[in-house]
Amino acid sequence: MSEVLTGHATEPKVHGGLPLIHLKDLGKEYVTSSGNVKALANVDLDVQRGEFLSIVGPSGCGKTSILRILSGLIPHSSGVALLSGEKIGPGAGDTGVVFQKSVLLPWRTVEENVLLPIELRGKITQESRDEAARLLALVGLEEFAKKYPSELSGGMQQRAAICRALIHDPSVLLMDEPFGALDAMSRDNLNVELNKIWIATKKTVILITHSIPEAVFLSQRVVVMSARPGRILEIVDVPFAPMRDLELLGDAEFGDVCSHIRRFFKQAA
Ligand SMILES: Nc1ncnc2c1ncn2[C@@H]1O[C@H](COP(=O)(O)OP(=O)(O)OP(=O)(O)O)[C@@H](O)[C@H]1O
Ligand SMILES: [Mg+2]
CATH class of the missing domain: 3.40.50.300 (P-loop containing nucleotide triphosphate hydrolases)
Incomplete structure:
Protein backbone atom coordinates (compact mmCIF):
# COMPACT_ATOMS: atom_id res chain seq x y z
CA MET A 1 0.00 0.00 0.00
CA GLU A 11 -6.62 13.03 6.11
CA PRO A 12 -10.05 13.93 4.74
CA LYS A 13 -8.82 15.17 1.37
CA VAL A 14 -5.98 13.86 -0.70
CA HIS A 15 -5.34 16.42 -3.37
CA GLY A 16 -1.59 16.11 -3.88
CA GLY A 17 0.31 13.85 -6.28
CA LEU A 18 -0.64 12.34 -9.63
CA PRO A 19 -4.37 11.65 -9.86
CA LEU A 20 -5.50 8.04 -10.21
CA THR A 95 -12.25 -1.31 -12.07
CA GLY A 96 -15.01 -3.07 -10.15
CA VAL A 97 -18.59 -2.06 -10.89
CA VAL A 98 -21.76 -2.31 -8.82
CA PHE A 99 -25.02 -1.53 -10.61
CA GLN A 100 -28.41 -0.39 -9.31
CA LYS A 101 -29.92 -3.84 -9.58
CA SER A 102 -27.80 -6.63 -8.27
CA VAL A 103 -26.81 -8.79 -11.20
CA LEU A 104 -25.92 -11.87 -9.21
CA LEU A 105 -26.37 -15.11 -11.12
CA PRO A 106 -29.31 -16.93 -9.50
CA TRP A 107 -27.89 -20.42 -10.07
CA ARG A 108 -24.62 -19.70 -8.28
CA THR A 109 -24.15 -19.41 -4.52
CA VAL A 110 -23.10 -16.12 -2.98
CA GLU A 111 -19.49 -17.31 -2.76
CA GLU A 112 -19.53 -18.53 -6.38
CA ASN A 113 -20.94 -15.17 -7.48
CA VAL A 114 -18.22 -13.29 -5.62
CA LEU A 115 -15.56 -15.50 -7.23
CA LEU A 116 -16.93 -15.05 -10.76
CA PRO A 117 -14.46 -12.30 -11.83
CA ILE A 118 -11.57 -14.53 -10.71
CA GLU A 119 -12.97 -17.48 -12.64
CA LEU A 120 -13.34 -15.32 -15.76
CA ARG A 121 -9.71 -14.19 -15.44
CA GLY A 122 -8.22 -17.58 -14.73
CA LYS A 123 -8.38 -20.13 -11.96
CA ILE A 124 -9.92 -20.02 -8.51
CA THR A 125 -7.25 -20.70 -5.88
CA GLN A 126 -7.40 -21.20 -2.13
CA GLU A 127 -6.10 -17.66 -1.84
CA SER A 128 -9.04 -16.30 -3.84
CA ARG A 129 -11.48 -18.35 -1.73
CA ASP A 130 -9.90 -16.89 1.41
CA GLU A 131 -10.23 -13.40 -0.06
CA ALA A 132 -13.92 -14.03 -0.86
CA ALA A 133 -14.47 -15.18 2.73
CA ARG A 134 -12.67 -12.10 4.05
CA LEU A 135 -14.79 -9.74 1.93
CA LEU A 136 -18.03 -11.53 2.85
CA ALA A 137 -17.10 -11.22 6.53
CA LEU A 138 -16.34 -7.52 5.99
CA VAL A 139 -19.95 -6.94 4.82
CA GLY A 140 -21.47 -9.28 7.42
CA LEU A 141 -22.37 -12.07 5.00
CA GLU A 142 -20.04 -14.81 6.23
CA GLU A 143 -23.03 -16.98 7.15
CA PHE A 144 -24.50 -16.65 3.68
CA ALA A 145 -21.60 -17.81 1.50
CA LYS A 146 -23.34 -21.06 0.54
CA LYS A 147 -26.81 -19.51 0.05
CA TYR A 148 -28.33 -18.55 -3.29
CA PRO A 149 -29.17 -14.91 -4.19
CA SER A 150 -32.92 -15.60 -3.91
CA GLU A 151 -32.37 -16.40 -0.21
CA LEU A 152 -30.94 -12.90 0.43
CA SER A 153 -32.66 -9.53 0.90
CA GLY A 154 -32.06 -6.78 -1.66
CA GLY A 155 -29.55 -5.07 0.64
CA MET A 156 -27.66 -8.33 1.21
CA GLN A 157 -27.53 -8.95 -2.54
CA GLN A 158 -25.98 -5.50 -3.03
CA ARG A 159 -23.41 -6.24 -0.32
CA ALA A 160 -22.54 -9.47 -2.14
CA ALA A 161 -22.28 -7.46 -5.38
CA ILE A 162 -19.81 -5.10 -3.66
CA CYS A 163 -17.70 -8.14 -2.66
CA ARG A 164 -17.76 -9.37 -6.25
CA ALA A 165 -16.66 -5.94 -7.50
CA LEU A 166 -13.74 -5.96 -5.03
CA ILE A 167 -12.56 -9.58 -5.40
CA HIS A 168 -9.95 -8.85 -8.08
CA ASP A 169 -8.60 -5.91 -6.04
CA PRO A 170 -9.40 -3.20 -8.60
N1 LIG B 1 -26.54 3.44 -25.75
C1 LIG B 1 -27.06 4.65 -25.92
N2 LIG B 1 -27.47 5.06 -27.16
C2 LIG B 1 -27.98 6.28 -27.34
N3 LIG B 1 -28.14 7.20 -26.37
C3 LIG B 1 -27.76 6.85 -25.13
C4 LIG B 1 -27.22 5.57 -24.84
N4 LIG B 1 -26.94 5.51 -23.53
C5 LIG B 1 -27.31 6.71 -23.01
N5 LIG B 1 -27.81 7.52 -23.97
C6 LIG B 1 -28.27 8.90 -23.80
O1 LIG B 1 -27.20 9.66 -23.21
C7 LIG B 1 -27.71 10.53 -22.22
C8 LIG B 1 -27.00 10.24 -20.92
O2 LIG B 1 -27.37 8.94 -20.46
P1 LIG B 1 -26.87 8.36 -19.08
O3 LIG B 1 -27.48 7.01 -18.93
O4 LIG B 1 -25.40 8.47 -19.02
O5 LIG B 1 -27.52 9.40 -18.04
P2 LIG B 1 -27.66 9.34 -16.46
O6 LIG B 1 -27.19 10.65 -15.94
O7 LIG B 1 -27.01 8.12 -15.94
O8 LIG B 1 -29.25 9.25 -16.26
P3 LIG B 1 -30.06 8.59 -15.04
O9 LIG B 1 -29.87 9.51 -13.89
O10 LIG B 1 -31.49 8.61 -15.53
O11 LIG B 1 -29.55 7.21 -14.82
C9 LIG B 1 -29.22 10.32 -22.17
O12 LIG B 1 -29.84 11.32 -22.92
C10 LIG B 1 -29.41 8.97 -22.82
O13 LIG B 1 -30.64 8.90 -23.49
MG1 LIG C 1 -27.72 6.43 -14.91
Missing part, protein backbone atom coordinates in the same frame (compact mmCIF):
# COMPACT_ATOMS: atom_id res chain seq x y z
CA SER A 2 1.27 3.47 -0.80
CA GLU A 3 1.57 6.21 1.77
CA VAL A 4 -1.31 8.04 0.17
CA LEU A 5 -3.52 4.98 0.62
CA THR A 6 -2.63 4.32 4.22
CA GLY A 7 -2.79 8.00 5.07
CA HIS A 8 -6.27 8.76 3.79
CA ALA A 9 -8.24 7.65 6.85
CA THR A 10 -6.82 10.49 8.90
CA ILE A 21 -8.17 9.17 -12.67
CA HIS A 22 -7.65 12.06 -15.05
CA LEU A 23 -10.46 13.24 -17.32
CA LYS A 24 -9.73 16.23 -19.55
CA ASP A 25 -12.21 17.85 -21.91
CA LEU A 26 -14.04 14.53 -22.04
CA GLY A 27 -16.97 14.26 -24.45
CA LYS A 28 -19.38 11.49 -25.33
CA GLU A 29 -21.73 11.38 -28.27
CA TYR A 30 -23.96 8.39 -28.96
CA VAL A 31 -24.65 7.69 -32.61
CA THR A 32 -28.20 6.44 -33.09
CA SER A 33 -30.39 5.78 -36.13
CA SER A 34 -32.45 8.86 -35.23
CA GLY A 35 -29.44 11.17 -34.86
CA ASN A 36 -26.58 11.80 -32.48
CA VAL A 37 -27.07 12.26 -28.74
CA LYS A 38 -24.51 14.50 -27.05
CA ALA A 39 -24.32 13.04 -23.55
CA LEU A 40 -21.18 14.65 -22.10
CA ALA A 41 -19.20 17.80 -22.91
CA ASN A 42 -15.98 19.32 -21.56
CA VAL A 43 -15.76 17.14 -18.46
CA ASP A 44 -12.58 17.88 -16.49
CA LEU A 45 -12.08 15.77 -13.37
CA ASP A 46 -9.13 14.45 -11.38
CA VAL A 47 -9.72 11.80 -8.72
CA GLN A 48 -7.00 11.03 -6.21
CA ARG A 49 -6.12 7.56 -5.04
CA GLY A 50 -8.12 6.62 -1.96
CA GLU A 51 -10.74 9.31 -2.50
CA PHE A 52 -14.50 8.81 -2.15
CA LEU A 53 -16.22 10.95 -4.76
CA SER A 54 -19.92 11.12 -5.67
CA ILE A 55 -21.56 12.39 -8.81
CA VAL A 56 -25.05 13.91 -8.73
CA GLY A 57 -27.06 15.54 -11.50
CA PRO A 58 -30.38 15.44 -13.31
CA SER A 59 -31.59 12.27 -14.98
CA GLY A 60 -30.01 11.78 -18.40
CA CYS A 61 -27.05 14.12 -17.74
CA GLY A 62 -24.48 11.42 -18.50
CA LYS A 63 -23.55 10.02 -15.07
CA THR A 64 -23.81 6.38 -16.13
CA SER A 65 -21.96 7.26 -19.34
CA ILE A 66 -18.98 8.50 -17.26
CA LEU A 67 -19.00 5.27 -15.29
CA ARG A 68 -19.15 3.14 -18.45
CA ILE A 69 -16.25 5.09 -19.95
CA LEU A 70 -14.19 4.65 -16.77
CA SER A 71 -14.84 0.91 -16.74
CA GLY A 72 -13.86 0.56 -20.42
CA LEU A 73 -17.35 -0.63 -21.40
CA ILE A 74 -17.85 2.17 -23.94
CA PRO A 75 -15.37 4.49 -25.69
CA HIS A 76 -15.39 8.23 -25.16
CA SER A 77 -15.78 10.44 -28.23
CA SER A 78 -13.33 13.23 -27.44
CA GLY A 79 -10.84 14.37 -24.85
CA VAL A 80 -8.66 12.35 -22.52
CA ALA A 81 -9.52 9.57 -20.04
CA LEU A 82 -6.62 8.13 -18.03
CA LEU A 83 -6.55 5.58 -15.21
CA SER A 84 -3.20 5.27 -13.44
CA GLY A 85 -1.71 7.33 -16.26
CA GLU A 86 -2.86 4.85 -18.94
CA LYS A 87 -5.48 5.50 -21.61
CA ILE A 88 -8.74 3.79 -20.69
CA GLY A 89 -9.73 1.40 -23.47
CA PRO A 90 -11.98 -1.58 -24.09
CA GLY A 91 -11.83 -4.23 -21.40
CA ALA A 92 -9.79 -2.03 -19.03
CA GLY A 93 -9.93 -4.47 -16.15
CA ASP A 94 -8.81 -2.39 -13.23
CA SER A 171 -7.92 0.30 -8.33
CA VAL A 172 -11.38 1.83 -8.41
CA LEU A 173 -14.81 0.80 -7.19
CA LEU A 174 -17.49 2.29 -9.45
CA MET A 175 -21.05 2.31 -8.14
CA ASP A 176 -24.11 3.31 -10.16
CA GLU A 177 -27.00 4.01 -7.77
CA PRO A 178 -26.25 0.80 -5.89
CA PHE A 179 -28.87 1.39 -3.21
CA GLY A 180 -31.51 3.10 -5.37
CA ALA A 181 -33.93 0.17 -5.21
CA LEU A 182 -33.78 -0.21 -1.40
CA ASP A 183 -36.02 1.15 1.36
CA ALA A 184 -34.76 4.18 3.32
CA MET A 185 -33.69 2.28 6.43
CA SER A 186 -31.73 -0.40 4.56
CA ARG A 187 -30.17 2.37 2.54
CA ASP A 188 -29.01 4.28 5.63
CA ASN A 189 -27.51 1.11 7.10
CA LEU A 190 -25.76 0.25 3.86
CA ASN A 191 -24.35 3.76 3.68
CA VAL A 192 -22.76 3.23 7.08
CA GLU A 193 -21.42 -0.12 5.86
CA LEU A 194 -20.08 1.35 2.66
CA ASN A 195 -18.27 4.02 4.68
CA LYS A 196 -16.69 1.23 6.75
CA ILE A 197 -15.77 -0.76 3.63
CA TRP A 198 -14.13 2.30 2.12
CA ILE A 199 -12.10 2.91 5.27
CA ALA A 200 -11.17 -0.78 5.63
CA THR A 201 -10.18 -1.31 1.98
CA LYS A 202 -8.77 2.19 1.29
CA LYS A 203 -10.25 1.93 -2.22
CA THR A 204 -10.92 4.81 -4.54
CA VAL A 205 -14.71 4.94 -4.89
CA ILE A 206 -16.86 6.79 -7.41
CA LEU A 207 -20.54 6.69 -6.52
CA ILE A 208 -23.43 7.86 -8.65
CA THR A 209 -26.54 8.69 -6.70
CA HIS A 210 -29.79 10.64 -6.98
CA SER A 211 -29.68 11.31 -3.24
CA ILE A 212 -27.82 14.45 -2.17
CA PRO A 213 -27.73 13.37 1.53
CA GLU A 214 -26.30 9.98 0.48
CA ALA A 215 -23.60 11.73 -1.59
CA VAL A 216 -22.69 14.08 1.28
CA PHE A 217 -22.81 11.33 3.91
CA LEU A 218 -20.35 9.14 2.01
CA SER A 219 -18.06 11.44 0.08
CA GLN A 220 -15.09 13.69 0.42
CA ARG A 221 -16.15 15.57 -2.71
CA VAL A 222 -19.45 15.80 -4.60
CA VAL A 223 -19.50 16.56 -8.32
CA VAL A 224 -22.65 18.36 -9.47
CA MET A 225 -23.45 17.99 -13.17
CA SER A 226 -25.63 20.07 -15.49
CA ALA A 227 -28.47 18.74 -17.63
CA ARG A 228 -27.49 17.04 -20.92
CA PRO A 229 -24.96 17.40 -22.38
CA GLY A 230 -23.55 16.85 -18.92
CA ARG A 231 -20.88 19.29 -17.76
CA ILE A 232 -19.45 19.75 -14.31
CA LEU A 233 -21.18 22.71 -12.66
CA GLU A 234 -19.38 22.53 -9.33
CA ILE A 235 -17.23 20.26 -7.19
CA VAL A 236 -18.20 20.62 -3.53
CA ASP A 237 -15.77 19.69 -0.74
CA VAL A 238 -17.39 17.83 2.14
CA PRO A 239 -15.82 19.01 5.41
CA PHE A 240 -16.37 15.95 7.65
CA ALA A 241 -13.86 13.40 8.96
CA PRO A 242 -13.71 10.18 6.86
CA MET A 243 -15.47 7.95 9.40
CA ARG A 244 -19.17 8.78 9.42
CA ASP A 245 -22.17 7.66 11.45
CA LEU A 246 -25.90 8.26 11.13
CA GLU A 247 -25.89 11.08 13.70
CA LEU A 248 -24.23 13.16 11.02
CA LEU A 249 -27.57 13.26 9.15
CA GLY A 250 -28.99 15.49 11.91
CA ASP A 251 -25.97 17.81 12.04
CA ALA A 252 -26.65 21.44 11.06
CA GLU A 253 -23.46 21.64 8.95
CA PHE A 254 -24.53 18.47 7.12
CA GLY A 255 -27.83 20.19 6.27
CA ASP A 256 -25.94 23.26 5.08
CA VAL A 257 -23.76 21.25 2.67
CA CYS A 258 -26.85 19.47 1.28
CA SER A 259 -28.66 22.80 0.78
CA HIS A 260 -25.60 24.25 -0.93
CA ILE A 261 -25.57 21.33 -3.41
CA ARG A 262 -29.33 21.45 -3.85
CA ARG A 263 -29.02 25.03 -5.11
CA PHE A 264 -26.70 23.90 -7.92
CA PHE A 265 -29.01 20.97 -8.56
CA LYS A 266 -31.92 23.35 -9.19
CA GLN A 267 -29.72 25.31 -11.55
CA ALA A 268 -28.76 22.00 -13.26
CA ALA A 269 -32.29 20.78 -13.98
Whole structure:
Protein backbone atom coordinates (compact mmCIF):
# COMPACT_ATOMS: atom_id res chain seq x y z
CA MET A 1 0.00 0.00 0.00
CA SER A 2 1.27 3.47 -0.80
CA GLU A 3 1.57 6.21 1.77
CA VAL A 4 -1.31 8.04 0.17
CA LEU A 5 -3.52 4.98 0.62
CA THR A 6 -2.63 4.32 4.22
CA GLY A 7 -2.79 8.00 5.07
CA HIS A 8 -6.27 8.76 3.79
CA ALA A 9 -8.24 7.65 6.85
CA THR A 10 -6.82 10.49 8.90
CA GLU A 11 -6.62 13.03 6.11
CA PRO A 12 -10.05 13.93 4.74
CA LYS A 13 -8.82 15.17 1.37
CA VAL A 14 -5.98 13.86 -0.70
CA HIS A 15 -5.34 16.42 -3.37
CA GLY A 16 -1.59 16.11 -3.88
CA GLY A 17 0.31 13.85 -6.28
CA LEU A 18 -0.64 12.34 -9.63
CA PRO A 19 -4.37 11.65 -9.86
CA LEU A 20 -5.50 8.04 -10.21
CA ILE A 21 -8.17 9.17 -12.67
CA HIS A 22 -7.65 12.06 -15.05
CA LEU A 23 -10.46 13.24 -17.32
CA LYS A 24 -9.73 16.23 -19.55
CA ASP A 25 -12.21 17.85 -21.91
CA LEU A 26 -14.04 14.53 -22.04
CA GLY A 27 -16.97 14.26 -24.45
CA LYS A 28 -19.38 11.49 -25.33
CA GLU A 29 -21.73 11.38 -28.27
CA TYR A 30 -23.96 8.39 -28.96
CA VAL A 31 -24.65 7.69 -32.61
CA THR A 32 -28.20 6.44 -33.09
CA SER A 33 -30.39 5.78 -36.13
CA SER A 34 -32.45 8.86 -35.23
CA GLY A 35 -29.44 11.17 -34.86
CA ASN A 36 -26.58 11.80 -32.48
CA VAL A 37 -27.07 12.26 -28.74
CA LYS A 38 -24.51 14.50 -27.05
CA ALA A 39 -24.32 13.04 -23.55
CA LEU A 40 -21.18 14.65 -22.10
CA ALA A 41 -19.20 17.80 -22.91
CA ASN A 42 -15.98 19.32 -21.56
CA VAL A 43 -15.76 17.14 -18.46
CA ASP A 44 -12.58 17.88 -16.49
CA LEU A 45 -12.08 15.77 -13.37
CA ASP A 46 -9.13 14.45 -11.38
CA VAL A 47 -9.72 11.80 -8.72
CA GLN A 48 -7.00 11.03 -6.21
CA ARG A 49 -6.12 7.56 -5.04
CA GLY A 50 -8.12 6.62 -1.96
CA GLU A 51 -10.74 9.31 -2.50
CA PHE A 52 -14.50 8.81 -2.15
CA LEU A 53 -16.22 10.95 -4.76
CA SER A 54 -19.92 11.12 -5.67
CA ILE A 55 -21.56 12.39 -8.81
CA VAL A 56 -25.05 13.91 -8.73
CA GLY A 57 -27.06 15.54 -11.50
CA PRO A 58 -30.38 15.44 -13.31
CA SER A 59 -31.59 12.27 -14.98
CA GLY A 60 -30.01 11.78 -18.40
CA CYS A 61 -27.05 14.12 -17.74
CA GLY A 62 -24.48 11.42 -18.50
CA LYS A 63 -23.55 10.02 -15.07
CA THR A 64 -23.81 6.38 -16.13
CA SER A 65 -21.96 7.26 -19.34
CA ILE A 66 -18.98 8.50 -17.26
CA LEU A 67 -19.00 5.27 -15.29
CA ARG A 68 -19.15 3.14 -18.45
CA ILE A 69 -16.25 5.09 -19.95
CA LEU A 70 -14.19 4.65 -16.77
CA SER A 71 -14.84 0.91 -16.74
CA GLY A 72 -13.86 0.56 -20.42
CA LEU A 73 -17.35 -0.63 -21.40
CA ILE A 74 -17.85 2.17 -23.94
CA PRO A 75 -15.37 4.49 -25.69
CA HIS A 76 -15.39 8.23 -25.16
CA SER A 77 -15.78 10.44 -28.23
CA SER A 78 -13.33 13.23 -27.44
CA GLY A 79 -10.84 14.37 -24.85
CA VAL A 80 -8.66 12.35 -22.52
CA ALA A 81 -9.52 9.57 -20.04
CA LEU A 82 -6.62 8.13 -18.03
CA LEU A 83 -6.55 5.58 -15.21
CA SER A 84 -3.20 5.27 -13.44
CA GLY A 85 -1.71 7.33 -16.26
CA GLU A 86 -2.86 4.85 -18.94
CA LYS A 87 -5.48 5.50 -21.61
CA ILE A 88 -8.74 3.79 -20.69
CA GLY A 89 -9.73 1.40 -23.47
CA PRO A 90 -11.98 -1.58 -24.09
CA GLY A 91 -11.83 -4.23 -21.40
CA ALA A 92 -9.79 -2.03 -19.03
CA GLY A 93 -9.93 -4.47 -16.15
CA ASP A 94 -8.81 -2.39 -13.23
CA THR A 95 -12.25 -1.31 -12.07
CA GLY A 96 -15.01 -3.07 -10.15
CA VAL A 97 -18.59 -2.06 -10.89
CA VAL A 98 -21.76 -2.31 -8.82
CA PHE A 99 -25.02 -1.53 -10.61
CA GLN A 100 -28.41 -0.39 -9.31
CA LYS A 101 -29.92 -3.84 -9.58
CA SER A 102 -27.80 -6.63 -8.27
CA VAL A 103 -26.81 -8.79 -11.20
CA LEU A 104 -25.92 -11.87 -9.21
CA LEU A 105 -26.37 -15.11 -11.12
CA PRO A 106 -29.31 -16.93 -9.50
CA TRP A 107 -27.89 -20.42 -10.07
CA ARG A 108 -24.62 -19.70 -8.28
CA THR A 109 -24.15 -19.41 -4.52
CA VAL A 110 -23.10 -16.12 -2.98
CA GLU A 111 -19.49 -17.31 -2.76
CA GLU A 112 -19.53 -18.53 -6.38
CA ASN A 113 -20.94 -15.17 -7.48
CA VAL A 114 -18.22 -13.29 -5.62
CA LEU A 115 -15.56 -15.50 -7.23
CA LEU A 116 -16.93 -15.05 -10.76
CA PRO A 117 -14.46 -12.30 -11.83
CA ILE A 118 -11.57 -14.53 -10.71
CA GLU A 119 -12.97 -17.48 -12.64
CA LEU A 120 -13.34 -15.32 -15.76
CA ARG A 121 -9.71 -14.19 -15.44
CA GLY A 122 -8.22 -17.58 -14.73
CA LYS A 123 -8.38 -20.13 -11.96
CA ILE A 124 -9.92 -20.02 -8.51
CA THR A 125 -7.25 -20.70 -5.88
CA GLN A 126 -7.40 -21.20 -2.13
CA GLU A 127 -6.10 -17.66 -1.84
CA SER A 128 -9.04 -16.30 -3.84
CA ARG A 129 -11.48 -18.35 -1.73
CA ASP A 130 -9.90 -16.89 1.41
CA GLU A 131 -10.23 -13.40 -0.06
CA ALA A 132 -13.92 -14.03 -0.86
CA ALA A 133 -14.47 -15.18 2.73
CA ARG A 134 -12.67 -12.10 4.05
CA LEU A 135 -14.79 -9.74 1.93
CA LEU A 136 -18.03 -11.53 2.85
CA ALA A 137 -17.10 -11.22 6.53
CA LEU A 138 -16.34 -7.52 5.99
CA VAL A 139 -19.95 -6.94 4.82
CA GLY A 140 -21.47 -9.28 7.42
CA LEU A 141 -22.37 -12.07 5.00
CA GLU A 142 -20.04 -14.81 6.23
CA GLU A 143 -23.03 -16.98 7.15
CA PHE A 144 -24.50 -16.65 3.68
CA ALA A 145 -21.60 -17.81 1.50
CA LYS A 146 -23.34 -21.06 0.54
CA LYS A 147 -26.81 -19.51 0.05
CA TYR A 148 -28.33 -18.55 -3.29
CA PRO A 149 -29.17 -14.91 -4.19
CA SER A 150 -32.92 -15.60 -3.91
CA GLU A 151 -32.37 -16.40 -0.21
CA LEU A 152 -30.94 -12.90 0.43
CA SER A 153 -32.66 -9.53 0.90
CA GLY A 154 -32.06 -6.78 -1.66
CA GLY A 155 -29.55 -5.07 0.64
CA MET A 156 -27.66 -8.33 1.21
CA GLN A 157 -27.53 -8.95 -2.54
CA GLN A 158 -25.98 -5.50 -3.03
CA ARG A 159 -23.41 -6.24 -0.32
CA ALA A 160 -22.54 -9.47 -2.14
CA ALA A 161 -22.28 -7.46 -5.38
CA ILE A 162 -19.81 -5.10 -3.66
CA CYS A 163 -17.70 -8.14 -2.66
CA ARG A 164 -17.76 -9.37 -6.25
CA ALA A 165 -16.66 -5.94 -7.50
CA LEU A 166 -13.74 -5.96 -5.03
CA ILE A 167 -12.56 -9.58 -5.40
CA HIS A 168 -9.95 -8.85 -8.08
CA ASP A 169 -8.60 -5.91 -6.04
CA PRO A 170 -9.40 -3.20 -8.60
CA SER A 171 -7.92 0.30 -8.33
CA VAL A 172 -11.38 1.83 -8.41
CA LEU A 173 -14.81 0.80 -7.19
CA LEU A 174 -17.49 2.29 -9.45
CA MET A 175 -21.05 2.31 -8.14
CA ASP A 176 -24.11 3.31 -10.16
CA GLU A 177 -27.00 4.01 -7.77
CA PRO A 178 -26.25 0.80 -5.89
CA PHE A 179 -28.87 1.39 -3.21
CA GLY A 180 -31.51 3.10 -5.37
CA ALA A 181 -33.93 0.17 -5.21
CA LEU A 182 -33.78 -0.21 -1.40
CA ASP A 183 -36.02 1.15 1.36
CA ALA A 184 -34.76 4.18 3.32
CA MET A 185 -33.69 2.28 6.43
CA SER A 186 -31.73 -0.40 4.56
CA ARG A 187 -30.17 2.37 2.54
CA ASP A 188 -29.01 4.28 5.63
CA ASN A 189 -27.51 1.11 7.10
CA LEU A 190 -25.76 0.25 3.86
CA ASN A 191 -24.35 3.76 3.68
CA VAL A 192 -22.76 3.23 7.08
CA GLU A 193 -21.42 -0.12 5.86
CA LEU A 194 -20.08 1.35 2.66
CA ASN A 195 -18.27 4.02 4.68
CA LYS A 196 -16.69 1.23 6.75
CA ILE A 197 -15.77 -0.76 3.63
CA TRP A 198 -14.13 2.30 2.12
CA ILE A 199 -12.10 2.91 5.27
CA ALA A 200 -11.17 -0.78 5.63
CA THR A 201 -10.18 -1.31 1.98
CA LYS A 202 -8.77 2.19 1.29
CA LYS A 203 -10.25 1.93 -2.22
CA THR A 204 -10.92 4.81 -4.54
CA VAL A 205 -14.71 4.94 -4.89
CA ILE A 206 -16.86 6.79 -7.41
CA LEU A 207 -20.54 6.69 -6.52
CA ILE A 208 -23.43 7.86 -8.65
CA THR A 209 -26.54 8.69 -6.70
CA HIS A 210 -29.79 10.64 -6.98
CA SER A 211 -29.68 11.31 -3.24
CA ILE A 212 -27.82 14.45 -2.17
CA PRO A 213 -27.73 13.37 1.53
CA GLU A 214 -26.30 9.98 0.48
CA ALA A 215 -23.60 11.73 -1.59
CA VAL A 216 -22.69 14.08 1.28
CA PHE A 217 -22.81 11.33 3.91
CA LEU A 218 -20.35 9.14 2.01
CA SER A 219 -18.06 11.44 0.08
CA GLN A 220 -15.09 13.69 0.42
CA ARG A 221 -16.15 15.57 -2.71
CA VAL A 222 -19.45 15.80 -4.60
CA VAL A 223 -19.50 16.56 -8.32
CA VAL A 224 -22.65 18.36 -9.47
CA MET A 225 -23.45 17.99 -13.17
CA SER A 226 -25.63 20.07 -15.49
CA ALA A 227 -28.47 18.74 -17.63
CA ARG A 228 -27.49 17.04 -20.92
CA PRO A 229 -24.96 17.40 -22.38
CA GLY A 230 -23.55 16.85 -18.92
CA ARG A 231 -20.88 19.29 -17.76
CA ILE A 232 -19.45 19.75 -14.31
CA LEU A 233 -21.18 22.71 -12.66
CA GLU A 234 -19.38 22.53 -9.33
CA ILE A 235 -17.23 20.26 -7.19
CA VAL A 236 -18.20 20.62 -3.53
CA ASP A 237 -15.77 19.69 -0.74
CA VAL A 238 -17.39 17.83 2.14
CA PRO A 239 -15.82 19.01 5.41
CA PHE A 240 -16.37 15.95 7.65
CA ALA A 241 -13.86 13.40 8.96
CA PRO A 242 -13.71 10.18 6.86
CA MET A 243 -15.47 7.95 9.40
CA ARG A 244 -19.17 8.78 9.42
CA ASP A 245 -22.17 7.66 11.45
CA LEU A 246 -25.90 8.26 11.13
CA GLU A 247 -25.89 11.08 13.70
CA LEU A 248 -24.23 13.16 11.02
CA LEU A 249 -27.57 13.26 9.15
CA GLY A 250 -28.99 15.49 11.91
CA ASP A 251 -25.97 17.81 12.04
CA ALA A 252 -26.65 21.44 11.06
CA GLU A 253 -23.46 21.64 8.95
CA PHE A 254 -24.53 18.47 7.12
CA GLY A 255 -27.83 20.19 6.27
CA ASP A 256 -25.94 23.26 5.08
CA VAL A 257 -23.76 21.25 2.67
CA CYS A 258 -26.85 19.47 1.28
CA SER A 259 -28.66 22.80 0.78
CA HIS A 260 -25.60 24.25 -0.93
CA ILE A 261 -25.57 21.33 -3.41
CA ARG A 262 -29.33 21.45 -3.85
CA ARG A 263 -29.02 25.03 -5.11
CA PHE A 264 -26.70 23.90 -7.92
CA PHE A 265 -29.01 20.97 -8.56
CA LYS A 266 -31.92 23.35 -9.19
CA GLN A 267 -29.72 25.31 -11.55
CA ALA A 268 -28.76 22.00 -13.26
CA ALA A 269 -32.29 20.78 -13.98
N1 LIG B 1 -26.54 3.44 -25.75
C1 LIG B 1 -27.06 4.65 -25.92
N2 LIG B 1 -27.47 5.06 -27.16
C2 LIG B 1 -27.98 6.28 -27.34
N3 LIG B 1 -28.14 7.20 -26.37
C3 LIG B 1 -27.76 6.85 -25.13
C4 LIG B 1 -27.22 5.57 -24.84
N4 LIG B 1 -26.94 5.51 -23.53
C5 LIG B 1 -27.31 6.71 -23.01
N5 LIG B 1 -27.81 7.52 -23.97
C6 LIG B 1 -28.27 8.90 -23.80
O1 LIG B 1 -27.20 9.66 -23.21
C7 LIG B 1 -27.71 10.53 -22.22
C8 LIG B 1 -27.00 10.24 -20.92
O2 LIG B 1 -27.37 8.94 -20.46
P1 LIG B 1 -26.87 8.36 -19.08
O3 LIG B 1 -27.48 7.01 -18.93
O4 LIG B 1 -25.40 8.47 -19.02
O5 LIG B 1 -27.52 9.40 -18.04
P2 LIG B 1 -27.66 9.34 -16.46
O6 LIG B 1 -27.19 10.65 -15.94
O7 LIG B 1 -27.01 8.12 -15.94
O8 LIG B 1 -29.25 9.25 -16.26
P3 LIG B 1 -30.06 8.59 -15.04
O9 LIG B 1 -29.87 9.51 -13.89
O10 LIG B 1 -31.49 8.61 -15.53
O11 LIG B 1 -29.55 7.21 -14.82
C9 LIG B 1 -29.22 10.32 -22.17
O12 LIG B 1 -29.84 11.32 -22.92
C10 LIG B 1 -29.41 8.97 -22.82
O13 LIG B 1 -30.64 8.90 -23.49
MG1 LIG C 1 -27.72 6.43 -14.91
